[in-house]
Amino acid sequence: MSLTEHEIEHLREHIEHYPEKRAGAIYCLYYVQDKYGYIPRASLDEVSELTDLSPTQLDELITFYTLLRRRPVGRRLIRICDSISCYTRGSEQVLAAAKEASGVEFGQISKDGAVTVLPSICLGLCDRAPAGLVDDSEDLGELTPEKIRDLICSYAAETLDSKSGGGQQILAVLKDQQ
Amino acid sequence: MGTLYIDDQPVEFQPGDNVLDAAKRANIEVPYFCYHPALGAVGSCRVCAMETVPSREGEQPRTVMTCTLKAQDGMRFRFAQSDKAPGVSKTMVEFYMTRHPNDCPVCDEGGDCHLQNMTVEVGHAYRRFDGQKKTYPNQLLGPLVWNTANRCITCYRCVRFYQDYALGDDFGAMGSRNNVLFRRIDDGAFDSPFAGNIITVCPTGTFTDKVFRRKYSRTWMLKKSASICAHCSVGCHVEPGARAGTLRRVVPNENSAVNQYFICDRGRYAPHASEAANRPLQVKVGGQLRQEPALAVLRQALAVSDARWGVMGSAREDVVTNLVLQQLASDLNAPFTAFTDPLTEVRTKTAVNLSLSAPSLQDIEAADCILVVGELTEHAPMMELAVRQALKQGKPVMMLHAAASLLAGMVRKQRSLQAQTQAPVLWAETLQKLISSLSQEQADGWAALLKNAKAPVLLGVAEVMPTAAIKALAELAAVLGEQARVGFALPAANSFGAAQVSQAGSSEQLLEALERGDINALLVVGADPMSGWQGERWSKALAKIQHLVVVDHIHSATVQAATVVVPSATVSEHNGVFINYEGRVQSFAKAYSRETQVLLQEELIALLSGDARARVQSQLLSMLGSVMPSPGSTGSRIKPATLPIGQLAEAVLGNGPALVLQGWHGEEEVAGFATELASLTPHDSVGIAPAYAKALGLTLDKNSRLTISVHNKQLTLPVSLSAQVAEGCVAVSRRAFAELQARLGDEVKLTAAMRLSEEPAAPSVVAHFTPLQGDNSNGGLRP
Amino acid sequence: MEKVLSRNFHHAQPLDLATYRAGGGYDSLQSIFGRDREEMVNELRASGLRGCGGAGFSTGLKWSFLAKDAPRPVYLVINLDESEPGSCKDRQVLYRDPHTIVEGVLASAYIIGADKAFVFVRGEYKVGAAKLEKAVQEARDAGLLGDNILGSGFSLDIDVHLSAGRYICGEETALLNALEGYRANPRSKPPFPAVKGLWGQPTIVNNMETVCHVPSIMHKGAQWFQGQGQNGGSGTHLFQVSGPVKNPGVFELPMGVTARELIYDHAGGLLDGRKLIAFQPGGSSTPFMTPDQLDTPMHFDAVAKIGSRLGTGGVIIMDDTICPLKYTRNLIEFYARESCGFCTPCRDGLPYLVHLFDKFELGTATAADHQTILELCGLIGPNTHCALAPGAVMPVQSALQLFDDEFKKHIAAKGCSYSPVAATASQAAAGAGVQGGHH
Numbered sequence A: 001m002s003l004t005e006h007e008i009e010h011l012r013e014h015i016e017h018y019p020e021k022r023a024g025a026i027y028c029l030y031y032v033q034d035k036y037g038y039i040p041r042a043s044l045d046e047v048s049e050l051t052d053l054s055p056t057q058l059d060e061l062i063t064f065y066t067l068l069r070r071r072p073v074g075r076r077l078i079r080i081c082d083s084i085s086c087y088t089r090g091s092e093q094v095l096a097a098a099k100e101a102s103g104v105e106f107g108q109i110s111k112d113g114a115v116t117v118l119p120s121i122c123l124g125l126c127d128r129a130p131a132g133l134v135d136d137s138e139d140l141g142e143l144t145p146e147k148i149r150d151l152i153c154s155y156a157a158e159t160l161d162s163k164s165g166g167g168q169q170i171l172a173v174l175k176d177q178q
Numbered sequence B: 001m002g003t004l005y006i007d008d009q010p011v012e013f014q015p016g017d018n019v020l021d022a023a024k025r026a027n028i029e030v031p032y033f034c035y036h037p038a039l040g041a042v043g044s045c046r047v048c049a050m051e052t053v054p055s056r057e058g059e060q061p062r063t064v065m066t067c068t069l070k071a072q073d074g075m076r077f078r079f080a081q082s083d084k085a086p087g088v089s090k091t092m093v094e095f096y097m098t099r100h101p102n103d104c105p106v107c108d109e110g111g112d113c114h115l116q117n118m119t120v121e122v123g124h125a126y127r128r129f130d131g132q133k134k135t136y137p138n139q140l141l142g143p144l145v146w147n148t149a150n151r152c153i154t155c156y157r158c159v160r161f162y163q164d165y166a167l168g169d170d171f172g173a174m175g176s177r178n179n180v181l182f183r184r185i186d187d188g189a190f191d192s193p194f195a196g197n198i199i200t201v202c203p204t205g206t207f208t209d210k211v212f213r214r215k216y217s218r219t220w221m222l223k224k225s226a227s228i229c230a231h232c233s234v235g236c237h238v239e240p241g242a243r244a245g246t247l248r249r250v251v252p253n254e255n256s257a258v259n260q261y262f263i264c265d266r267g268r269y270a271p272h273a274s275e276a277a278n279r280p281l282q283v284k285v286g287g288q289l290r291q292e293p294a295l296a297v298l299r300q301a302l303a304v305s306d307a308r309w310g311v312m313g314s315a316r317e318d319v320v321t322n323l324v325l326q327q328l329a330s331d332l333n334a335p336f337t338a339f340t341d342p343l344t345e346v347r348t349k350t351a352v353n354l355s356l357s358a359p360s361l362q363d364i365e366a367a368d369c370i371l372v373v374g375e376l377t378e379h380a381p382m383m384e385l386a387v388r389q390a391l392k393q394g395k396p397v398m399m400l401h402a403a404a405s406l407l408a409g410m411v412r413k414q415r416s417l418q419a420q421t422q423a424p425v426l427w428a429e430t431l432q433k434l435i436s437s438l439s440q441e442q443a444d445g446w447a448a449l450l451k452n453a454k455a456p457v458l459l460g461v462a463e464v465m466p467t468a469a470i471k472a473l474a475e476l477a478a479v480l481g482e483q484a485r486v487g488f489a490l491p492a493a494n495s496f497g498a499a500q501v502s503q504a505g506s507s508e509q510l511l512e513a514l515e516r517g518d519i520n521a522l523l524v525v526g527a528d529p530m531s532g533w534q535g536e537r538w539s540k541a542l543a544k545i546q547h548l549v550v551v552d553h554i555h556s557a558t559v560q561a562a563t564v565v566v567p568s569a570t571v572s573e574h575n576g577v578f579i580n581y582e583g584r585v586q587s588f589a590k591a592y593s594r595e596t597q598v599l600l601q602e603e604l605i606a607l608l609s610g611d612a613r614a615r616v617q618s619q620l621l622s623m624l625g626s627v628m629p630s631p632g633s634t635g636s637r638i639k640p641a642t643l644p645i646g647q648l649a650e651a652v653l654g655n656g657p658a659l660v661l662q663g664w665h666g667e668e669e670v671a672g673f674a675t676e677l678a679s680l681t682p683h684d685s686v687g688i689a690p691a692y693a694k695a696l697g698l699t700l701d702k703n704s705r706l707t708i709s710v711h712n713k714q715l716t717l718p719v720s721l722s723a724q725v726a727e728g729c730v731a732v733s734r735r736a737f738a739e740l741q742a743r744l745g746d747e748v749k750l751t752a753a754m755r756l757s758e759e760p761a762a763p764s765v766v767a768h769f770t771p772l773q774g775d776n777s778n779g780g781l782r783p
Numbered sequence C: 001m002e003k004v005l006s007r008n009f010h011h012a013q014p015l016d017l018a019t020y021r022a023g024g025g026y027d028s029l030q031s032i033f034g035r036d037r038e039e040m041v042n043e044l045r046a047s048g049l050r051g052c053g054g055a056g057f058s059t060g061l062k063w064s065f066l067a068k069d070a071p072r073p074v075y076l077v078i079n080l081d082e083s084e085p086g087s088c089k090d091r092q093v094l095y096r097d098p099h100t101i102v103e104g105v106l107a108s109a110y111i112i113g114a115d116k117a118f119v120f121v122r123g124e125y126k127v128g129a130a131k132l133e134k135a136v137q138e139a140r141d142a143g144l145l146g147d148n149i150l151g152s153g154f155s156l157d158i159d160v161h162l163s164a165g166r167y168i169c170g171e172e173t174a175l176l177n178a179l180e181g182y183r184a185n186p187r188s189k190p191p192f193p194a195v196k197g198l199w200g201q202p203t204i205v206n207n208m209e210t211v212c213h214v215p216s217i218m219h220k221g222a223q224w225f226q227g228q229g230q231n232g233g234s235g236t237h238l239f240q241v242s243g244p245v246k247n248p249g250v251f252e253l254p255m256g257v258t259a260r261e262l263i264y265d266h267a268g269g270l271l272d273g274r275k276l277i278a279f280q281p282g283g284s285s286t287p288f289m290t291p292d293q294l295d296t297p298m299h300f301d302a303v304a305k306i307g308s309r310l311g312t313g314g315v316i317i318m319d320d321t322i323c324p325l326k327y328t329r330n331l332i333e334f335y336a337r338e339s340c341g342f343c344t345p346c347r348d349g350l351p352y353l354v355h356l357f358d359k360f361e362l363g364t365a366t367a368a369d370h371q372t373i374l375e376l377c378g379l380i381g382p383n384t385h386c387a388l389a390p391g392a393v394m395p396v397q398s399a400l401q402l403f404d405d406e407f408k409k410h411i412a413a414k415g416c417s418y419s420p421v422a423a424t425a426s427q428a429a430a431g432a433g434v435q436g437g438h439h
């Protein structure tokens, strides 16, 4: 598990366009996370080399910022907004349904490795409340308990390779654990 | 200068003061947590709030944080809490107590707890919060510091000390909201030599002294004194605390001239050598433990008829002890030295002679350009902490060194300026080159930086610097002019004082007298010649004599070889005077007495004749001047006459790799007996630069091992590849030096040895799946 | 009224550079490049443009704080961290018309004389950030960004920075820390960013919408901009209405449109059978307004006059199906959770308030708890390091006033006895399983 020379070069280039190296840390951490689905401990040493921030200092950032994670998530990461506009339109029920459908607590990986559900702060989709966001890229709007259940079911049916990168890694990790 | 008013009381302030600084100076009790005089104000605790008194009609009073507000003439404030019930400060304390455990009666910080004091001061006596208290996991932080996470009130002082002040990077603030925790990414001991100070700055018991915890006493039950640290030549002010005749803890003693608020971990934990299980605490004669009083045994031992004596004092024993021993030697007509190694003696004295303008720690902090020669961190940690202050402000710091050093790592990170590695034999030449480039019109690189500096500071490590390099560094300072200061980390707490006491070439003469058989008896007080740089010579010479009387408080190699062992007091157990690297005379006071009888160094004077006692007095007077500083006071600096030194050949440039010392910051003769500190000693290895290894034709990786051969001795050690080791050098620990019976600069032969077994490491667990609490988007995905 | 920010929203996809320019895009630069900077700042002040990030500070005035001889480089930082619940306007422009942002940034950077611009985009808008990055690249390729833009002698590049999440990153000084790669704790002010901001350099931080108004003001004049407003407001604003209304959405309307028009005409009024109890005019940190205040013009001064804040102009509706205490608890819980954890009153005070609200719900609250909420709000609000906590307690204080009865009822009934008045049929229609007063 390590970055390729090409990737390191890319990250180095990005870091260079800031006056201070540490400003590039978030970008590097995102990069690693996109690659593995989360930020493994070993990668912190690599990012540390690049940014001159120690692994502890990187963890200071990771633990502060909500979108960075040190633990794997399911193939699909579903965030569901629980802030006020969505709340007034039933996000509580949507979240409850999502939790039930995933079969595990928020933040955990469903047994089949398909999903992780997380409550989220306002997603800027208040006009489509109750709202959600999948893999930080696909919007979900006008959610209902039924809709979220169906969605989670459809994710369960996805094949292993229907999602590249992170998805593979996560399953490998899950398998390792068993 | 100006005046502001708090509750109508006029308060004078200094330029740059914040309102809180001014109030504190005027002895007004303002509660605060996050502010610390050395760490400054960040305004996070919101406890130092006061209310402004409107000066104009219609103006509303405002609450302000006095720690972050610049003092201005004529400002008026009211204590926010005196008026508004319940007041800001009191409410902040109430907020803290919604998380802080109610464990005062059993908390080890009780009595030393700033939160406890403030809670009483603001009058938060009854709790109305009836919710559940959040709890937090403790982290295991190695043998020195204990973490009780629930007690944290999130003042950020620890991380501000650790990262912002001391430039450490392996401890930080994790998480957010009411889930901020101060931790390392992985469990385990700190990298920083100053980690113990987070105990000092923490206003609660979140970080406590783990060694103290094991033999705990309430702080008010401790016997304390104003003492001086005995573990390097900086001479930091410390306060030992003891109970029932045993040392329990050491904390820094605030002072303005030397270390101010902090001490290093060596200073905090090395004194626990006094509690080492093998510490000599009873007189031993011919291997037999005796009940007689120490002084009587010593008198008897010295009275044997067939003895021709030599006397050895010590650079880690105080001035008076060494003076007394010197007189004793003259009474006995015996050669005397306070040094165990001729080379160290020469280097120390050369450095002392050139230390008349030595910078204080504050001078170092304020320097605008610093050149360090040698591995400063590993020899004088607090001096190095002062360098870090300059480094932090972006002042240029240059470093010339031969082995890996924490400071060198930091300097390397600083843009454009690099630490330069080089074999010590070449240092003098490099410095001379620097001197000549200073005189050129267009000085560049280091020379330009030094030349442009208004207050440059040059620091050297005397023990590892060839005499020529010591002289060259001083010459460089002289060329730079009046504004430049040069100082040296000396090998021991009282090296400066010891240098004043011994004749030129004293240790060589004593050694030769022993080797020739001129003397057949040696009295050693507080020294361990057999473990030092000339350990082999001493061991051989001492093996031949009949009487080896050793007075010490550690179970040293020399103690183990002694015919008579007399237990002595540690620095916390007696009174004395040290002279630090600047020539600053500082006295220390006894904190406590041991239950078993140990010899107090000041009792040695009883061995002297009346005349000799008078001579000690007059010598002391002429050496220290008329003022003997009282313990705890900062003491003034002496400017002694130039010491005669004598000549000694130093190592020359050879063809093969030369041995250099790989020290670590917790290392010192006595410190090695402090169990907890010593447990952090890095594993022995042989440090070598990858490029140099390649040049030698060695293909090395992290599993390689090398055999070092020198003088028919061999030692095989794992390799530690480090670009921080100079070309032409291999770096090993003091222990390895002793085993190889080698000296600094010795040329060695290197051969590849069998590799470390390369069993595949157990697959590392990349993630674990402990259930997450219903924690939502925020902290949800932490391991 | 002319649509400015949403003028291209009718296109299915964001416009590429050519199409954007064909519609008059980047024409504003002709009216800007070469013109006296101070004069432009004055014009901006005269236009009445106020910050759209929440505080409503005069943009021209803010820019005038930048010293003329400010040390270089000067930075322009665009705040696209939009995370205040109820606010979803910046997202629309980002996803639907990123060239409007590029043009706004370019115009603003020219006026303040910035050397470099950063657009700080919240991580959840990753897809939008990519769209913006694409627009920036198009502009670069066309010579609209880079060295000596269009021969003006002015050079600028725009850096799109993706944040890693957290509401506090939107606070301008926390944002600067985030951008520099630190934990996003707010900085002490003074010094203000205009003096010492990003990497210690003079920095102007503006909301995305704010800078997007600048090109047309420069192109068409302050007078024109003022004329776009109503009832004392200047220009247009991207209002948002969310919660139980028929047609939640983002509407570009004259600044000063009445709340009634906004909620009932544009957002379609409340869901069938629901009754308006109160609404927050500008995001979740703004004090409640009541139905009798529906005719208030939605502009900064008018809303401030009745004791609330226009904030981001994101209206959130509280109807009669939700217990006001439950609603308020959701707000305070949000802020407790989003506290950066730096200062005591916010970090430890807000969770204390959440606990007290829980007691009302659980039926263990007493009159003393009611009093404690009031007291703590007064002690938290004015004593924090940044404006997060004051924003958190404001709606609570207003709820304490407006719903005093409800608090008392909760104490008397040992829990929530709030019953929805609305018909369940409409809930089914809304399809969202709306929570009611059953606890």
Ligand SMILES: Cc1cc2nc3c(=O)[nH]c(=O)nc-3n(C[C@H](O)[C@H](O)[C@H](O)COP(=O)(O)O)c2cc1C
Pocket: C050, C051, C052, C053, C054, C055, C056, C057, C059, C079, C080, C081, C082, C083, C084, C167, C168, C169, C170, C171, C172, C173, C205, C206, C207, C208, C210, C211, C386, C387, C388
């Ligand atoms: C806690 C907090 C969060 C904020 N979040 C945002 C935000 O997401 N977007 C924004 O534009 N301004 C936000 N602001 C306001 C900014 O601090 C700043 O005032 C604004 O970006 C200035 O731009 P403007 O003058 O154009 O409004 C926030 C302020 C606070 C105190």
Ligand code: SF4
Pocket: C168, C185, C186, C338, C339, C340, C341, C342, C343, C344, C346, C347, C384, C385, C386, C387, C388, C389, C390
């Ligand atoms: S008010 Fe809250 S968000 Fe702002 S600095 Fe304090 S803890 Fe952080």
Ligand code: FES
Pocket: A081, A082, A083, A084, A085, A086, A087, A121, A122, A123, A124, A125, A126, A127, A129, A131, C085, C086, C087
């Ligand atoms: S409140 Fe849910 S997306 Fe804004």
